[in-house]
Amino acid sequence: MDHILTLGFLATTLGATWRLATPIIFASVGEVISERAGVLNIGLEGTMLIGAFTGFATVYATGNLPLGFLAAGAAGALAGLLFAFFAITIKANQIIVGAALNLLGLGLTSFLFRTYLVQTGQGVQIVPAMDVPLLSQIPYFGTPLFRQNVVVYSTILVALGAYFLLFRTSFGLTLRAVGEHPKAVDVGGRSVALYRYAAVLIGCSLAGLGGAYLTLAHANQFVEGMTSGRGFIALAVVVFARWSPIGAFFVSLLFGMFYALQLQLQAEPSIHIPYQVLQAMPYLATIVALLLVRNRTDTPATLGVPYRKV
Amino acid sequence: MADINIPPPTNATSILAGASLRAGLSRLAKATAPPVVAVLLALLAGAVLLAVTGFYAFDIFTVMVNGVFQDVGSIAEMLLRATPLILIGIGLCVAFRCSIWNIGAEGQFYAGSCAATFCGVQFAGLPSWAHILLILVAGAAAGALWAAIAGLLKVLFNASEIVTTIMLNYIAIFMTSYLVTGPLMESGAAYPQSAKLLREVWLPRVVPSTRLHIGILIAVALAMIIYVFLFRSSAGYAVRIVGINSHAARYAGISVRRSILLAISISGSMAGLAGAMQIAGVTHRLYQDISPGYGFEAIAVALLANNNPVGAIFSGILFAVLDSGSELMQINAQVPQVLVFIIQGMVILSVVGFAALKFQSARPQE
Numbered sequence: 206m207d208h209i210l211t212l213g214f215l216a217t218t219l220g221a222t223w224r225l226a227t228p229i230i231f232a233s234v235g236e237v238i239s240e241r242a243g244v245l246n247i248g249l250e251g252t253m254l255i256g257a258f259t260g261f262a263t264v265y266a267t268g269n270l271p272l273g274f275l276a277a278g279a280a281g282a283l284a285g286l287l288f289a290f291f292a293i294t295i296k297a298n299q300i301i302v303g304a305a306l307n308l309l310g311l312g313l314t315s316f317l318f319r320t321y322l323v324q325t326g327q328g329v330q331i332v333p334a335m336d337v338p339l340l341s342q343i344p345y346f347g348t349p350l351f352r353q354n355v356v357v358y359s360t361i362l363v364a365l366g367a368y369f370l371l372f373r374t375s376f377g378l379t380l381r382a383v384g385e386h387p388k389a390v391d392v393g394g395r396s397v398a399l400y401r402y403a404a405v406l407i408g409c410s411l412a413g414l415g416g417a418y419l420t421l422a423h424a425n426q427f428v429e430g431m432t433s434g435r436g437f438i439a440l441a442v443v444v445f446a447r448w449s450p451i452g453a454f455f456v457s458l459l460f461g462m463f464y465a466l467q468l469q470l471q472a473e474p475s476i477h478i479p480y481q482v483l484q485a486m487p488y489l490a491t492i493v494a495l496l497l498v499r500n501r502t503d504t505p506a507t508l509g510v511p512y513r514k515v
Numbered sequence: 516m517a518d519i520n521i522p523p524p525t526n527a528t529s530i531l532a533g534a535s536l537r538a539g540l541s542r543l544a545k546a547t548a549p550p551v552v553a554v555l556l557a558l559l560a561g562a563v564l565l566a567v568t569g570f571y572a573f574d575i576f577t578v579m580v581n582g583v584f585q586d587v588g589s590i591a592e593m594l595l596r597a598t599p600l601i602l603i604g605i606g607l608c609v610a611f612r613c614s615i616w617n618i619g620a621e622g623q624f625y626a627g628s629c630a631a632t633f634c635g636v637q638f639a640g641l642p643s644w645a646h647i648l649l650i651l652v653a654g655a656a657a658g659a660l661w662a663a664i665a666g667l668l669k670v671l672f673n674a675s676e677i678v679t680t681i682m683l684n685y686i687a688i689f690m691t692s693y694l695v696t697g698p699l700m701e702s703g704a705a706y707p708q709s710a711k712l713l714r715e716v717w718l719p720r721v722v723p724s725t726r727l728h729i730g731i732l733i734a735v736a737l738a739m740i741i742y743v744f745l746f747r748s749s750a751g752y753a754v755r756i757v758g759i760n761s762h763a764a765r766y767a768g769i770s771v772r773r774s775i776l777l778a779i780s781i782s783g784s785m786a787g788l789a790g791a792m793q794i795a796g797v798t799h800r801l802y803q804d805i806s807p808g809y810g811f812e813a814i815a816v817a818l819l820a821n822n823n824p825v826g827a828i829f830s831g832i833l834f835a836v837l838d839s840g841s842e843l844m845q846i847n848a849q850v851p852q853v854l855v856f857i858i859q860g861m862v863i864l865s866v867v868g869f870a871a872l873k874f875q876s877a878r879p880q881e
Binding site (some may be wrong): 242247291295296297298300301302304305306307308309311315316317319320429430434437441442444479481482484485488489491492495496 | 564568616618668672674675677678679681682683685686689690692693696697733814815818851853854855856857858859860861863865867868870871872
């Protein structure tokens with residue numbers, strides 16, 4: 206039990222935290238963009254599965270990792286297009302469309318996997334780990350934190366990029382206006398629907414990439430339903446991060462830490478907590494996190510409300 | 516999802532019996548046409564997917580339908596599957612009518628199963644009828660409590676019930692896993708499972724030589740009761756008004772918090788009861804994966820019925836036919852059974868698509 210308190214344990218946990226947070230960072234940053242435009246997409250879970258499967262199938266067929274991620278992003282955007290058509294064009298209830306997207310994502314990926322890929326049982330070559338010069342030389346912390354694959358490092362760029370897009374470009378300004386006061390944008394002569402489509406497509410392609418991380422950089426296999434709630438946790442991350450992409454990055458790390466601790470403690474023979482209690486930790490933490498955010502003044506004003514011209 | 520029925524304009528002829536019957540039939544046709552078309556569209560999508568992936572869709576659907584309606588035994592098995600779907604579905608009708616997005620029926624089903632198993636293996640010596648009643652009530656209460664957690668977090672902390680109910684699903688499933696590998700585990704069992712319930716507390720069967728138990732009758736009766744609650748009681752009226760416009764409800768003096776808690780607890784109790792019936796009527800013991808996703812499938816059941824509990828009887832049976840059929844499909848034609856998830860998703864999309872289009876066409880033109 207003593208060595209839980211050592212630097213080595215801490216460093217390993219932190220490294221695992223970042224790795225396990227990566228798919229949640231992708232999905233939650235994407236959802237921040239979508240929700241800032243007023244569109245609530247609870248179909249992240251299904252979208253991530255679609256990305257995970259598409260990425261895996263592409264790399265399985267071609268052996269080309271970048272192409273796999275590209276395909277996963279495109280498949281996520283395609284799922285986003287379906288969502289956007291129902292949620293924005295037809296103005297259907299966004300929660301129900303999201304629930305349908307989750308079922309479709311789970312059903313389609315499992316169906317195609319069982320039909321075409323399950324017999325193969327083979328994995329794919331995953332994204333290799335890469336040392337960050339100098340930083341990986343830091344004692345104790347260097348190797349666990351800075352010998353990761355490039356997708357893990359890219360989460361910093363994703364969060365910063367989303368921040369720049371939302372708060373430093375005129376596109377982002379209009380996108381946020383669409384979420385707060387769509388009528389103003391409409392009267393100003395710009396299409397609310399167009400901006401919402403763009404936000405959903407960006408959000409869903411990021412979710413697709415987050416899914417692909419699971420099959421192409423984390424595990425080397427596709428497993429049915431392998432996202433196991435990460436898409437839903439990302440939804441809570443967005444609320445806890447108060448719709449900020451940088452916030453989503455750090456809150457995702459917090460949830461990644463619960464996954465990491467859970468796995469580390471399960472492997473710890475001296476700890477006598479039932480493993481199911483440990484497994485439940487990230488989900489329990491999600492509920493507790495929601496309770497800590499009582500003041501919701503940052504919520505985009507028209508979140509989940511279709512825009513109707515009068 | 517708000518469904519406001521505007522009565523058709525009345526004129527002198529409509530007081531005649533024939534005309535009112537015709538008006539009633541046409542209303543019924545108008546109400547049933549969208550879900551029927553939605554199901555047909557979803558099946559068509561499933562058929563296209565089968566055709567694209569190299570299966571003979573038409574043969575497969577024929578095998579499905581013939582297999583499900585082959586004999587009394589196969590119909591009874593189908594209705595056995597419909598029982599939890601109807602029960603959970605009618606509960607979700609109440610929650611959805613209140614605009615409470617309870618995605619946690621799966622976890623509430625697990626909570627009900629756990630409580631029912633606990634009461635089933637304890638309290639030996641009670642009269643059989645009292646013990647069965649205790650099991651069912653305990654299941655319903657556990658489901659209601661599990662749902663009420665999300666309800667309380669919603670009214671006290673404004674925490675999204677979508678996220679909390681989903682997280683509670685995972686927690687309930689891990690809790691079940693803990694119980695059957697620990698406190699409730701059958702001593703000496705090789706697999707994680709609870710002890711078997713005594714035969715005295717099994718639910719009575721309604722069709723001899725099949726597994727169909729009285730749960731199906733209780734489910735149908737409860738559907739009627741919930742219909743009356745929603746559309747003929749003031750509490751049900753309050754639930755629906757809160758669902759349509761909670762601000763208007765507050766100004767009308769309705770307690771929004773109470774309606775939300777009531778609606779989510781009712782939906783949880785139905786899911787918990789379904790779990791208890793699964794234990795007392797079908798499996799007779801608790802396993803780790805006691806539900807094949809009934810709680811999620813029931814979302815489609817409620818939506819297809821336009822959140823009408825009586826309609827949910829029929830949509831529950833429809834999805835049970837698809838489930839039983841897809842099992843046959845997997846055995847006979849090696850078509851992955853997960854196809855039903857795709858069909859469920861398509862049904863939901865078609866239903867909300869129709870509902871949204873109807874709403875748009877009903878709006879006045881500018």
